[in-house]
Amino acid sequence: MVNEAKPDLASVMRLPPVDVSTGDNELDSAHVEARKHLEFYDWVLSTKGEYLGYGAEGIIYIFLFEIEPGRPDVPEWIWVIVGDVPPTYIPADDTRTPFEALDGYIGALEDWVEAARHGKSVAKLIPVNVDANPVNAEILASRLKLLDEKILPLLRH
Numbered sequence: 001m002v003n004e005a006k007p008d009l010a011s012v013m014r015l016p017p018v019d020v021s022t023g024d025n026e027l028d029s030a031h032v033e034a035r036k037h038l039e040f041y042d043w044v045l046s047t048k049g050e051y052l053g054y055g056a057e058g059i060i061y062i063f064l065f066e067i068e069p070g071r072p073d074v075p076e077w078i079w080v081i082v083g084d085v086p087p088t089y090i091p092a093d094d095t096r097t098p099f100e101a102l103d104g105y106i107g108a109l110e111d112w113v114e115a116a117r118h119g120k121s122v123a124k125l126i127p128v129n130v131d132a133n134p135v136n137a138e139i140l141a142s143r144l145k146l147l148d149e150k151i152l153p154l155l156r157h
Contacts, residue, residue, distance in 0.1 A: 006077060006092075006096075007064055007077050007079075007092045007095070007096045007097065008096045008097050009051070011053065011096075011097040011098055011099075012051035012052060012053045012064050012098065013051060013052045014049065014050070014051050015031060015050045015051060015052055015063075017050070018031055018032055018035050018050065026055075026057045026058070027052070027055055027057075027061070030055065030061035030063075030082050030083060031050070031052075031061075031063065033082045033087065034061065034063040034065075034080040034081075034082045034087070035047065035050070035063075035065070035080075037080055037082060037087045037088075037089065038065055038067070038078060038080050038089060041089075042070060043069060043070040043071050043074045044067050044068075044069070044070060044074075044078075045067070045068040045069065045070045046067065046068045047065055047066070047067055047068075048066040048067060048068060048076075049065065049066035050063065050064075050065055050066075051063065051064040051065075051066075052064075053079070053097070053098030053101065054098045054102070054151075054154075054155055056083070056151060058083070058084060059083050059084055059085075059146070059147075059151065060081065060082075060083035060084065060085055060102075060147065060151060061081070061082050061083050062079060062080075062081050062098045062101055062102060063079065063080045063081075063082070064077065064078070064079055064080075064092065064098075064101075065077070065078050065079075065080060074091075075091045075092060075093045077091070077092035077093070078090070078091060078092060079091075079092055079095060079098075079101040081101065081102070081105050084143065085109075085140075085143055085147070086109070086126075086127070086128040086129055086130070086140070087129075088105065088108075088126055088127065090104055090105060097155070098155050099152065099155035099156055102147065102151065102152055102155060103152060105126075106144050106147055106148050106152065108125070108126040109126060109128070109140060109144055110141075110144060111125050111126070112125045112126055112128050112132070112137075112140070113137045113140050113141045113144065114137075115132065116132035116133060116134065116136060116137035116140075117134050117137040117138075119133075119134075128140070
């Protein structure tokens with residue numbers, strides 16, 4: 001069953017195609033990274049629309065993609081988060097705004113941090129591209145604290 005929920009497009013800014021510069025090199029690089037991250041998955045047939053939800057240079061970028069799904073269980077709208085944080089995607093069926101996407105991202109990564117701190121399995125948690133150990137957990141925890149205290153409040157409407 002396809003979820004017809006749509007994100008709040010008033011909370012994002014439409015971007016030109018990835019091969020057209022916005023004039024902001026950091027944003028353009030993050031846009032390319034986000035698109036490559038999304039296109040890695042075989043359930044993405046094509047991208048129909050690309051939007052910026054939020055960007056903090058050198059810290060985090062939140063993008064929204066409208067895709068043509070390759071499977072019926074995949075939503076048409078996907079958030080992709082990249083930057084100085086583990087890249088990931090979040091289906092937009094339960095997250096309508098960049099605030100909700102980032103809030104969910106922080107929560108999912110906090111679960112990973114707790115598991116990694118205590119030597120528990122992270123296999124069923126959000127994928128993070130580093131070893132799950134206490135040192136990496138503390139590094140990620142400090143980034144999440146910054147996101148939670150400094151960035152997330154900026155996105156609350």
